[in-house]
Amino acid sequence: MKLYYSPGACSLSPHIVAREAGVAVELVKVDLKAKRTESGADFLQINPKGSVPALQLDDGELLTEGPAIVQYLADLKPESGLAPANGTLARYRLQELLGFINSELHKGYSPLFNPATPEGVRSERKAALSRHYALLEQRLAKQSWLLGDEFSAADAYLFTVTNWAGHVDLDLSQFGTIAAFQQRVAKRPLVQAAMQAEGLISNVSA
Known part of the structure; x- marks a missing residue:
């Protein structure tokens, strides 16, 4: 399988889940502005949406949208515990969290990356993000991970988008539990391996 990614983008979430x-996935780096892969291929011919992540399956099928991809990858190895069994309430809780992170956090950050976004819109988006983080702060004050005692695909997604806060001047200093969560995820060896592979951090053993 091939995972099309851009360093530090939302594709980091399925990259973490795969590890x-x-x-095993083959990483294919994409220049999202040029819509070209590292080898020069036209990414729009691969994924007409022009966005990452995109997962090309061994039979040639293409799966897009992060929440779908992380569940697919987790279901390949159910013993990993990254996604509860299909049909259980716990699985619907995972989907609930993935949907919340996708619609309220991920999309909330999007206009903040656009320099043309008016200041009024920026302020409104930051205020909304803070309200959403307050809900997650309450949840994580009661448990180590979003679903309880085990790291899941939802944690990988939350970690990925929350890493964007510093790039858009979003102040999360009031959320100490979120900060502790970010540190817990960042210390996981396979998360570090994913970030090293994307060039986001240097070799921590160096």
Whole structure:
């Protein structure tokens, strides 16, 4: 399988999940502005949406959208515990969290990366993000991970988007539990391996 990614983008989430699950994927770096892969291929011919992540399966099928991809990868190795079993309430809780992170956090950050976004819109988006983080702060004050005692695909997604805060001047200093969560995820060896592979951090053993 091939995972099309851009360093530090939302594609880091399925990259982490693949490593945590022990699923081998070939990483293909994409220049999102040029819509070209590292080898020069036209990315729009691969994924007409022009966005990452995109997962090309061994049979040639293409799966897009992060929440779908992380569940697919987790289900390849159910023993990893990254996604509860299908049909259980716990699985719907995972989907609930993935949907919340996708619609309220991920999309909330998007206009903040655009320099043309008016200041009024920026302020409104930051205020909304802070409200959403307050809910997650309450949840994580009661448990180590979003679903309880075990790291899941939702944690990988939250970690990925929350890493963007510093790039858009979003102040999360009031959320100490979120900060502790970010540190816990960042210390996971396979998360570090994913970030090293994307060039986001240097070799921590160096």
